[in-house]
Amino acid sequence: MTTTATEHAIGAAMPARRRGPAATLHDSWVVAKRNLRRMTRIPEIVVFGLMQPVMFVLLFSYVMGGAIKIPGANSSSHTYIQFLMAGIFAQTVTFAVAGASAGIAEDMTKGLVDRFRSLPMARSAVLAGRTLADLCQTAFTLVVLGLVALLVGWRIHDGVLKALGAFGLLLLLGYAFSWIGALIGLSVRSPEAATSAGLIWLFPLTFVSNAFVPVTSMPGWLQGVAYWNPFSATVQACRDLFGNQVGPVDSAWPMQHAALVSVLWSVVITAVFSWLSVRKYRSAAG
Amino acid sequence: MAPAIQAENLVKTFGDVRALDGVSLDVPEGTVLGLLGPNGAGKTTTVRVLTTLLRPDSGRAVVAGVDVLEHPDRVRSLIGLSGQYAAVDEYLTGFENLTMVGELYQMSARAAKARALELLEWFNLTEAKNRTAKTYSGGMRRRLDLAAALVVRPPVMFLDEPTTGLDPRNRLALWEVIETLVEQGTTLLLTTQYLEEADRLAHDIAVVDHGRVIARGTADQLKAQIGGERIELVVHEPGEIADAVAALSRYALGEPTVERNTRKITVPVSGGARVLADAIRELDGRGVEIDDIGLRRPTLDDVFLTLTGHVAETAEENGAEADVRGPEEQQAVAAGKGQ
Numbered sequence: 125m126t127t128t129a130t131e132h133a134i135g136a137a138m139p140a141r142r143r144g145p146a147a148t149l150h151d152s153w154v155v156a157k158r159n160l161r162r163m164t165r166i167p168e169i170v171v172f173g174l175m176q177p178v179m180f181v182l183l184f185s186y187v188m189g190g191a192i193k194i195p196g197a198n199s200s201s202h203t204y205i206q207f208l209m210a211g212i213f214a215q216t217v218t219f220a221v222a223g224a225s226a227g228i229a230e231d232m233t234k235g236l237v238d239r240f241r242s243l244p245m246a247r248s249a250v251l252a253g254r255t256l257a258d259l260c261q262t263a264f265t266l267v268v269l270g271l272v273a274l275l276v277g278w279r280i281h282d283g284v285l286k287a288l289g290a291f292g293l294l295l296l297l298g299y300a301f302s303w304i305g306a307l308i309g310l311s312v313r314s315p316e317a318a319t320s321a322g323l324i325w326l327f328p329l330t331f332v333s334n335a336f337v338p339v340t341s342m343p344g345w346l347q348g349v350a351y352w353n354p355f356s357a358t359v360q361a362c363r364d365l366f367g368n369q370v371g372p373v374d375s376a377w378p379m380q381h382a383a384l385v386s387v388l389w390s391v392v393i394t395a396v397f398s399w400l401s402v403r404k405y406r407s408a409a410g
Numbered sequence: 411m412a413p414a415i416q417a418e419n420l421v422k423t424f425g426d427v428r429a430l431d432g433v434s435l436d437v438p439e440g441t442v443l444g445l446l447g448p449n450g451a452g453k454t455t456t457v458r459v460l461t462t463l464l465r466p467d468s469g470r471a472v473v474a475g476v477d478v479l480e481h482p483d484r485v486r487s488l489i490g491l492s493g494q495y496a497a498v499d500e501y502l503t504g505f506e507n508l509t510m511v512g513e514l515y516q517m518s519a520r521a522a523k524a525r526a527l528e529l530l531e532w533f534n535l536t537e538a539k540n541r542t543a544k545t546y547s548g549g550m551r552r553r554l555d556l557a558a559a560l561v562v563r564p565p566v567m568f569l570d571e572p573t574t575g576l577d578p579r580n581r582l583a584l585w586e587v588i589e590t591l592v593e594q595g596t597t598l599l600l601t602t603q604y605l606e607e608a609d610r611l612a613h614d615i616a617v618v619d620h621g622r623v624i625a626r627g628t629a630d631q632l633k634a635q636i637g638g639e640r641i642e643l644v645v646h647e648p649g650e651i652a653d654a655v656a657a658l659s660r661y662a663l664g665e666p667t668v669e670r671n672t673r674k675i676t677v678p679v680s681g682g683a684r685v686l687a688d689a690i691r692e693l694d695g696r697g698v699e700i701d702d703i704g705l706r707r708p709t710l711d712d713v714f715l716t717l718t719g720h721v722a723e724t725a726e727e728n729g730a731e732a733d734v735r736g737p738e739e740q741q742a743v744a745a746g747k748g749q
Binding site: 147150151154155157158161162165166234235236238239240241242243244245249 | 458461462463483484486487489491493494497498499501502506510511513514515516542558
């Protein structure tokens with residue numbers, strides 16, 4: 125701690141404060157960079173995040189694929205993988221909830237959030253930065269998962285552009301769900317509780333849908349729930365865009381307009397949950 | 411000149427607990443206020459209100475001329491906060507931590523990096539700059555945390571128990587850093603449980619207990635408030651005790667106490683070092699041989715005990731160096747032995 129170093133250390137000028145959406149975006153990106161760096165330092169999180177969907181692909185296609193009948197298709201595990209992949213992709217992106225909820229809960233229990241809250245940064249940036257980082261992780265996971273699926277026989281049939289559109293819908297859904305995770309993370313305040321609270325409701329949500337079995341095989345009262353499930357719309361839209369639809373599309377309105385319904389759900393979930401989360405963050409730790 | 415930190419009648423309740431029960435304080439620009447108090451007294455809550463982390467139920471606060479409740483965002487760009495536990499991201503390197511904070515203060519990436527390197531050098535962390543903070547020792551993390559609070563050289567700083575849990579060497583190093591900051595004009599509010607720390611760093615001390623400021627003044631004023639200055643001396647031969655007592659009688663404010671087996675004489679006085687010098691001359695003139703002599707003032711521990719009615723929690727942690735008895739009690743014990 126020499127004198128010259130001290131003089132240097134003291135010399136920094138107070139930067140002018142920028143405001144508005146540009147500043148919010150900048151702050152969010154700084155926080156996102158921080159979270160992405162953390163992911164590279166703890167690669168286990170990314171690796172285990174990958175293993176789960178890969179395992180699902182292998183188990184569903186090889187173990188259960190032969191037993192599940194898709195209407196209008198000659199039953200074989202090769203056909204089931206075409207039907208299955210949209211569901212697996214969609215389930216994988218919704219699992220971003222767990223990452224966001226655990227990450228936010230961990231930040232809240234450490235002093236780091238006090239540091240952030242004492243800085244002149246955008247109030248929403250801590251959460252937005254988290255969801256942005258999760259979006260990057262989700263994109264990475266989708267790429268790896270897509271390659272594994274190609275290896276076991278999954279194919280896209282309607283061209284790359286439409287497939288990219290499907291991945292766009294998936295990322296949008298994942299982004300929306302990470303805001304649900306943010307709210308959970310802010311509400312539970314313990315990383316362990318956040319992980320289970322983030323995952324538990326995802327199982328009924330993803331299974332009461334068209335993801336793994338045809339909705340027509342469910343009892344009538346459940347079919348309505350499954351058709352209007354935000355998750356089902358994205359799955360159906362992806363099947364359409366990948367050219368993976370086996371047989372005719374169900375006649376329910378959300379299934380006939382799946383891409384539109386998928387986008388609407390994602391936008392509404394993002395809007396509602398980001399508003400709730402930021403509001404909670406402002407008053408949190410109070 | 412307006413105070414750099416001003417709080418008026420802050421009240422904050424958590425359920426049934428009245429964490430702040432009307433805290434008022436002011437810190438003149440360029441000075442250090444030590445907020446001294448036991449655990450749960452309201453020190454941290456006060457800091458959280460003043461640093462915009464917590465809204466009080468009532469009361470008013472102004473930091474660096476800006477109203478904390480009306481313009482929290484403007485206050486945030488004028489303050490630095492270093493908390494009780496090191497608020498750094500342990501999976502980022504020291505360099506990345508500081509750069510991130512700089513960028514969140516809206517510095518350009520280049521300026522933030524340059525500033526991070528300066529601070530790392532100042533805090534002796536240059537060699538560890540590319541290691542994740544997880545690998546840092548407790549002292550290194552605390553230095554990094556303090557460095558993060560200094561990224562924009564804020565005019566007002568809040569340090570919440572900055573040295574709690576540090577070993578003496580690291581504590582001393584951090585004290586030196588804090589003293590440098592104050593020399594350069596930073597206004598500082600420091601909370602501590604260490605009486606020694608408040609004594610050394612703070613110009614003014616506010617003693618907090620049960621959410622209220624129960625005493626305020628310089629360390630000397632607080633000590634004088636409870637009185638008890640005295641000369642203690644040890645003579646070489648037991649036969650010199652009578653001579654020594656006679657020599658000191660003109661300075662004594664009360665009855666001297668004598669412990670014959672240790673040849674120790676305690677005389678209550680007032681007037682500080684001058685009296686001590688006079689007493690030594692007098693003793694010397696009478697040819698009394700002295701083994702040890704000194705002017706004893708009550709410690710801040712004595713002050714704390716007298717004011718709050720309980721001992722500072724850290725007394726045991728400190729290795730019980732602090733004498734937990736009040737001065738009156740000590741004198742009474744000494745007098746009892748002497749007879």
